Amino acid sequence: MGVEELFHLSSNQSIYEHEVAIGKALDTIPLAELYEQAESALSSGKEGGFEDHLVMALLKWFKQWFKWVNSPECDRCGGETNPRGAEPPRPEEAKYGARAVEIYHCEKCRTLTRFPRYNDPVRLLETRCGRCGEWANAFTLLLKALDLDVRYVWNAEDHVWNEVYSPFHERWIHVDSCEEAYDRPLIYADGWGKKMSYVIGFSVTGARDVTRRYVRRPDASLPRNRFNEAELEQVLQGITIDLRQRMTAEMREIYSERDEVEEAEMMSYQEEQVVEVPRQSGAPDWVAQRGEDGRS
Ligand SMILES: [Zn+2]
Structure with missing residues (x-):
């Protein structure tokens, strides 16, 4: 992972802007139902604005609609499978952005099942399954389809999630679709013990190091030795300036004001710890193996 990967993650955000992808997402989301839930939460006086309630409704629906995969079911008999390594993708899998295909063996009927790790979010709306990568990828598209300002958030320790900009709260809000979590940025450090x-958050309007929102105590942090700090800052700033070049001066102003507010927000985090719950998604042993069971 070098700075090239940062540029790649940034440029990848444009895939969620494609009209066909947005259209497919809008066909998938039960819009009327979610709008109704958001309206009713709003009128019952629950905290937040319409967008906040809409995202919470989307999270709730998505959590039961999209499936978590540890080992996939056997293609042939539906039985349990065990991992048997990985293979390069076939053309029909590579077509949907699969860079690797995990292979699973069924003990019962002794056949192999392929689990292509698709990267095409539209394809994921059809397969409706995966691990955090697939969840965050598909969820980014759905949030985009609801016309929200969305970040795809990359974590160096193998997790990804989202952030949405809340017009009501006037700040970026943590969103993790695997955990149905809204505005619980300390879930990883305090809940999972991660x-x-x-x-780093990536969107079509910029790239930002948001580590301080998620890591607020020294004992929850790991050494930052992947990038030179000055170079990282420079790269993220460069990406942001570049992405905002096509904006009107007025829009650019709005986004820089948001940046300033966000900087003040992140500066304000002192050492704090809230009570969080352990990770909900994934098999217990897999979660423990990743050191995310809140016990480390
Ligand atoms: Zn089988």
Whole structure:
């Protein structure tokens, strides 16, 4: 992972802007139902604005609609499977952005099942399954389809999630679709006991190091030795300036004001710890193996 990967993650955000992808997402989301839930939460006086309630409704729906995969079911008999390594993708899998295909063996009927790790979010709306990568990828598209300002958040310790900009709260809000979590940025450090080095948010309007939102205590942090700090800052700033070049001066002003507010927000985090719950998604042993069971 070098700075090239940062540029790649940034440029990848434009895939969620494609009209066909947005259209497919809008066909998938039960819009009327979610709008109704958001309206009713709003009128019942629950905290937040319409967009906040809409994202919470989307999270709730998505959590039961999209499936978590540890080992996939056997293609042939539906039985349990065990991992048997990985293979390069076939053309029909590579077509949907699969860079690797995990292979699973069924003990019962002794056949192999392929689990292509698709990167095409539209394809994921059809397969409706995966691990955090697939969840965050598909969820980014759905949030985009609702016309929200969305970040795809990359963590160096193998997790990804989202952030949405809340017009009501006037700040970026943590959103993790695997955990149905809204505005619980300390879920990783305090709930999972996860230690992190870098957390970077990418959107079509910029790239930002948001580690301080998620790592607020020294004992929840890992050494930051992947990038030179000055170079990282320069790269993220460069990406942001570049992305905002096509904006009107007025829009650019709005986004720089948001940046300033966000900087003040992140500066304000002192050492704090809230009570969080352990990770909900994934099999217990897999979660423990990743050091995310809140016990480390
Ligand atoms: Zn089988």
